[in-house]
Amino acid sequence: xxxxxxxxxxxxxxxxxxxxxxxxxxxxxxxxxxxxxxxxxxxxxxxxxxxxxxxxxxxxxxxxxxxxxxxxxxxxxxxxxxxxxxxxxxxxxxxxxxxxxxxxxxxxxxxxxxxxxxxxxxxxxxxxxxxxxxxxxxxxxxxxxxxxxxxxxxxxxxxxxxxxxxxxxxxxxxxxxxxxxxxxxxxxxxxxxxxxxxxxxxxxxxxxxxxxxxxxxxxxxxxxxxxxxxxxxxxxxxxxxxxxxxxxxxxxxxxxxxxxxxxxxxxxxxxxxxxxxxxxxxxxxxxxxxxxxxxxxxxxxxxxxxxxxxxxxxxxxxxxxxxxxxxxxxxxxxxxxxxxxxxxxxxxxxxxxxxxxxxxxxxxxxxxxxxxxxxxxxxxxxxxxxxxxxxxxxxxxxxxxxxxxxxxxxxxxxxxxxxxxxxxxxxxxxxxxxxxxxxxxxxxxxxxxxxxxxxxxxxxxxxxxxxx
Amino acid sequence: xxxxxxxxxxxxxxxxxxxxxxxxxxxxxxxxxxxxxxxxxxxxxxxxxxxxxxxxx
Numbered sequence: 001x002x003x004x005x006x007x008x009x010x011x012x013x014x015x016x017x018x019x020x021x022x023x024x025x026x027x028x029x030x031x032x033x034x035x036x037x038x039x040x041x042x043x044x045x046x047x048x049x050x051x052x053x054x055x056x057x058x059x060x061x062x063x064x065x066x067x068x069x070x071x072x073x074x075x076x077x078x079x080x081x082x083x084x085x086x087x088x089x090x091x092x093x094x095x096x097x098x099x100x101x102x103x104x105x106x107x108x109x110x111x112x113x114x115x116x117x118x119x120x121x122x123x124x125x126x127x128x129x130x131x132x133x134x135x136x137x138x139x140x141x142x143x144x145x146x147x148x149x150x151x152x153x154x155x156x157x158x159x160x161x162x163x164x165x166x167x168x169x170x171x172x173x174x175x176x177x178x179x180x181x182x183x184x185x186x187x188x189x190x191x192x193x194x195x196x197x198x199x200x201x202x203x204x205x206x207x208x209x210x211x212x213x214x215x216x217x218x219x220x221x222x223x224x225x226x227x228x229x230x231x232x233x234x235x236x237x238x239x240x241x242x243x244x245x246x247x248x249x250x251x252x253x254x255x256x257x258x259x260x261x262x263x264x265x266x267x268x269x270x271x272x273x274x275x276x277x278x279x280x281x282x283x284x285x286x287x288x289x290x291x292x293x294x295x296x297x298x299x300x301x302x303x304x305x306x307x308x309x310x311x312x313x314x315x316x317x318x319x320x321x322x323x324x325x326x327x328x329x330x331x332x333x334x335x336x337x338x339x340x341x342x343x344x345x346x347x348x349x350x351x352x353x354x355x356x357x358x359x360x361x362x363x364x365x366x367x368x369x370x371x372x373x374x375x376x377x378x379x380x381x382x383x384x385x386x387x388x389x390x391x392x393x394x395x396x397x398x399x400x401x402x403x404x405x406x407x408x409x410x411x412x413x414x415x416x417x418x419x420x421x422x423x424x425x426x427x428x429x430x431x432x433x434x435x436x437x438x439x440x441x442x443x444x445x446x447x448x449x450x451x452x453x454x455x456x457x458x459x460x461x462x463x464x465x466x467x468x
Numbered sequence: 469x470x471x472x473x474x475x476x477x478x479x480x481x482x483x484x485x486x487x488x489x490x491x492x493x494x495x496x497x498x499x500x501x502x503x504x505x506x507x508x509x510x511x512x513x514x515x516x517x518x519x520x521x522x523x524x525x
Contacts, residue, residue, distance in 0.1 A: 031500045032480070034505055035503075035509060036476055038509040039473070039475050039476065039509070039512050042472055042513070043469050045516060045520070046469050046516060046519060046520075047469065141496065141497055141501075142496035145496065246488075249484065252483075278517050278520045278521050281512075281513040281520070285509050289506075292505055
């Protein structure tokens with residue numbers, strides 16, 4: 001596997017889309033996430049190549065992680081299908097069919113790196129066009145930073161025809177809003193009455209209006225469509241451009257745990273660079289910066305793009321809102337599909353290499369599970385971090401503990417993988433029951449679980465005899 | 469690998485130091501963003517490329 005093929009697993013639509021969304025939202029962890037997204041795979045490229053065939057337990061862990069990441073990667077394609085007027089399942093089925101056609105065809109070779117180059121070039125080309133026809137990213141950043149508020153534009157689909165919520169959302173209102181329901185549904189409003197809260201549920205038909213006051217919170221189910229008033233603040237967006245630019249401070253422990261999840265996940269899934277791997281770092285840098293710039297342009301041009309919760313929406317709506325929009329939107333759609341294929345192709349290589357003779361069957365099962373799972377409106381970022389976290393707990397922890405020491409008679413890395421996997425699942429299952437002092441670690445279960453697997457391997461290696 | 473893994477630390481320091489130096493604007497863009505979006509990723513990319521080229525030789 002070339003280094004470009006290897007990093008393609010990292011530069012899928014979910015990570016790049018999440019970077020763009022976090023930057024556009026002015027999230028406190030956005031700068032750190034952009035930096036970690038570049039640094040984590042670079043660390044992985046420099047790791048020692050593994051020559052030993054992994055134990056079936058470790059191979060199984062990789063398959064589970066790959067399935068979770070693949071499921072995450074299908075979600076933006078389903079979202080894109082719905083945003084383009086088709087159905088979610090049609091986008092997912094089309095993507096899965098194309099993926100299986102490419103990965104199972106014995107004659108199709110070299111397409112993985114090609115897909116990454118096409119996807120990356122299309123993404124960067126869109127940005128260069130935006131920069132050439134509108135303004136440079138830092139000018140867009142300065143423009144947003146001076147705005148008194150981030151508001152709905154008069155031509156936004158959230159104002160004209162109605163925006164679509166890809167995921168369930170709770171919107172907090174800082175000012176009065178009058179919203180109109182486009183498709184019938186049940187809406188839950190938590191109203192603030194002095195110091196107490198009143199919960200009301202409204203069953204509304206298409207065309208019904210709902211008035212919300214400052215302090216109200218509206219829960220919206222996935223698939224709902226609503227219209228907002230032009231000129232009103234976007235619920236959930238930063239209070240002003242200055243607040244967006246300053247971004248605030250993310251909690252230290254959660255930030256460190258997040259970085260650790262990305263670095264350990266990358267060590268597990270991105271292979272060491274080969275002799276011709278020196279193009280990979282520049283590619284990673286270009287794509288991560290392109291995603292960050294995309295987020296800046298998105299908030300500058302279409303600040304309501306965050307509302308629906310779809311990672312595909314900034315990619316498709318930003319070009320459409322600019323001059324020459326149709327051609328650019330088509331280019332962005334090509335980028336989305338090509339980056340998905342490149343990422344899924346890299347996962348295919350990992351899965352089939354580990355599963356040996358049963359590789360094709362295991363791969364087809366993974367694609368089927370991931371595609372079906374993506375039909376439910378799951379959060380793709382949650383799926384991606386779950387996949388990376390599980391890989392960190394089961395692969396990176398044992399690998400870092402074993403180092404380059406001589407192999408033992410016992411499968412210590414496999415035992416470590418089981419310990420890490422059980423710890424990861426246990427922490428996720430405990431969830432809210434974890435004491436508040438440890439809640440930051442519970443939100444990033446990869447770090448404590450990877451430590452458990454690392455410790456297990458370290459302890460076992462002391463007592464396990466050397467392999468003869 | 470250790471050097472690369474330590475690159476996010478100055479960003480965390482910029483956020484927790486008194487006076488929030490990360491929010492200081494240079495050319496209209498905050499110091500945190502200059503570091504996270506340009507300086508540190510650039511350094512990481514250069515160091516990794518140099519190391520990969522050295523391994524190759």
